[in-house]
Every structure is written in structure tokens, then in C-alpha cells.
Amino acid sequence: MKTEQSIYSEALGWVKKSENNPGNQAKLVFLFGNKDLLKEQRHIDYVKDRYPEAEIVGCSTSGEIFGEQVFNNHIICTAVFFEKAHIQIAREQVTSMEDSTIVGRNLVKKLDKEGLVHVMILSEGLNINGSELTDGINTTLNNKISVTGGLAGDQASFAETVIVHNQAGVKNLVLAIGFYGKDLQIGYGSMGGWDSFGVDREVTRSKGNILYEVDGQPALDLYKKYLGTHVADLPASALLFPISFRPNNSETAIVRTVLSINESDGSMVFAGDIPQGENIRLMKANTNRLVDGASDAAEMSMVSLRNSTPDLAILISCVGRKLVLKQKVEEELEVIREVLGNGTAITGFYSYGEICPTKPFEQHCELHNQTMTITLFKEV
DSSP states (O other): OEEEEEEEETTTEEEEOOOOOOGGGOOEEEEEEOHHHHTOHHHHHHHHHHSTTOEEEEEEOSSEEETTEEESSOEEEEEEEOSSOEEEEEEEEOOOGGGHHHHHHHHHHTSOOTTEEEEEEEEOSSSSOHHHHHHHHHHHHTTOSEEEEEEOOBTBTOSOOOEEESSSOBSSEEEEEEEEOTTEEEEEEEEOOOEEEEEEEEEEEEETTEEEEETTEEHHHHHHHHHGGGGGGTTGGGGGSOEEEOGGGOSSOEEEOEEEEETTTTEEEESSOOOTTOEEEEEEOOHHHHHHHHHHHHHHHHHHTTTOOOSEEEEEEEHHHHHHHGGGTHHHHHHHHHHHOTTSEEEEEEESEEEEESSTTOOOEEEESSOEEEEEEEEO
16 A cells, blocks of 8 residues: 655645655545635645546545644645555435434445445534444444544534535535455554543433433533533533443443534534433543543554554544644644554544444444544555
């Protein structure tokens, strides 16, 4: 596998960052960038001219990742040439959040199953229930194929996200990238680093990913109690205080983050389901723990890659981590580089949700929030 990377900015235009020149050999290009830039067809046309045989996929972000650097208002282009592996792209339009499970089912049904070794999801970030999307995917794949990916971002604006597939970015689209070939190895890992605080609180009323009441009180009232001076910045400030729960008393906690709020009824919309009857806890950030979590995610991904040096790493980290880490945000990328080594091309984005199994070699994927999620690729 070979990669070539370029960066677009309005100040400098397109600047090449590597010299592998895959050209016609490139079969897949990832574009992660600013929403408004990805909606301009001229940028997609430029990439098509450089890599005419490639499928072009990507999404809007809450920050773009290149190596150990984080950019805003750029496009990061990563072209991939496979020596033996091949890919297939499936796409589904989201017409309603209530159809998220059906979208997941239909999406992976379109992929050929023979030789399929991994699926990467790039999804609309706002008008989707990510946990129901993954439920549909898991059911259809029978938990026999590993799945990773994430939900598109829009900085901390929560206004609009777009997905790219061979044309300028559009809303309400979900892509599944199928990777095929016995010579392609995949590694993956996802970890958080947030600390819970306060007492357990019962979800007394919820429907899907809409949380109405906690301990018999409007959910938004609870958040406002703990946000203090951050209340004026809702819903973005709620990213600083995600919630966690352990479905069916499992060992692994699932973290959920807020997408929107409803002042009229006191409800909150999360990126994934908040089951009624579950006990939840508020969480808060510790910057050192977040950086350690990124390192742990890298270690986990290397375990599932059996500790061989990856050719490509795609990092999907939650926008909430970026908001908390602020000027230290690149520290979580630096510790990942230390684990992966200098020979790995790194790209990715800050997201509204991450998709990954919870353990190495596990093939049942979950929607995560507030994690660093890493997918590694290596051809042997």
C-alpha cells in the first residue's frame, strides 16, 4: 500500500505533502475538510484530475487531522494505492432519523460479502441515530465483519454536515466503504479518558436518542444545574459534560454526547440511544486522562494489527475532546505517533460520533462519543 497526501487552504491552495505519485494507480481518496470547502465542486474536480481512477469519499469535520497536526478550514487529501486489495462503495440517503436502523441494514446489504474483510462508515452527523445505524449494520453482517468509522462534524456549530462521494458534499448521506482481500490487515481501537462524577441517575423517560426525563425531572434542567456559566453556550457546551451508562450492566461503559436541545419540553437529543431505565452518570474531562486515552486507543489498535507497522491510520476523535484539550489538542496525536511509528501516514477528523468495536478482534461495532477511535491498514 502506498499513500500520497495534500492539504488545501484558501491562502496557499493545494500543497503536496508527500511524493509517492500514485496517479492512475490510486483507487481510493479520503477527503476530510471544512463543510463549505467540500461543497465546492472545483475542489472535487481537482482531486478527480489527479486521481482519475479513484473513488473519492469524505466528510465535513470539526477539525482536520494530518500527521500530528490539527487544522481548521482546510481539506486533507489522502490518496491510497492498493497493491492487492480492492474496495467497493455503498451509499444510502437518510430521509428520517427514525429510519437509521433501516439505513444501516440497506447500506451493508449492497456490499459483496465474498472476500470482505472490513467496512468503514462515513455518515451524516446530525440527522442520524448512530446507535440504531450500527444496530442495523451489526444485524445484517451477523457480527462477522469488523466495522469502524464516524459521523461527520461541523466544528461546534451543529448546523449542517456533508458527505463526499465523487461529487461536492451533500447532506443526509451515509457511505460504507468495503475493503476486500486476504492480504489486507486491519487494526482498530477506541478509548475515552473521561471521569464520571456525581451519583447514578435513572433515565425515567426516553425514546430512542431523545432523553426527556432523569429522576423524574426534565433532562435539560439537570444539565443546566451542572453547566453553570456554560449554560449560555448550549448545546455546544454540553460536549464538556457527556453522560455514560453500562448497557445491561456490561463491563464496558458507553458514552453519549448531545447533538441538540429543546427548551420547550426540556429534552435533549443525543448521537445514540439512551435506553429508558438505565442508570447514567455525568462525566467531566481531565486533559491528561484524555491524552492517555488516545495512547491506549493506539495500543489497542496495534494489538488487533498484531503489532506490525501500519501503512495508514485513520483517526476519528470527538469534537468534545478538541474543545476540552484546546491548545493541547495535538498532544493526543503526538502520543499516537509514538505508538504507531514514523512510517505510518496519518489522517482523520474530529467528529460528532465514532464507530468501533470495544475490544481487539471483536466484530460487533458500537457508536461511541468522546473517544479517540483509530483504524489501521496494512497490506502484506
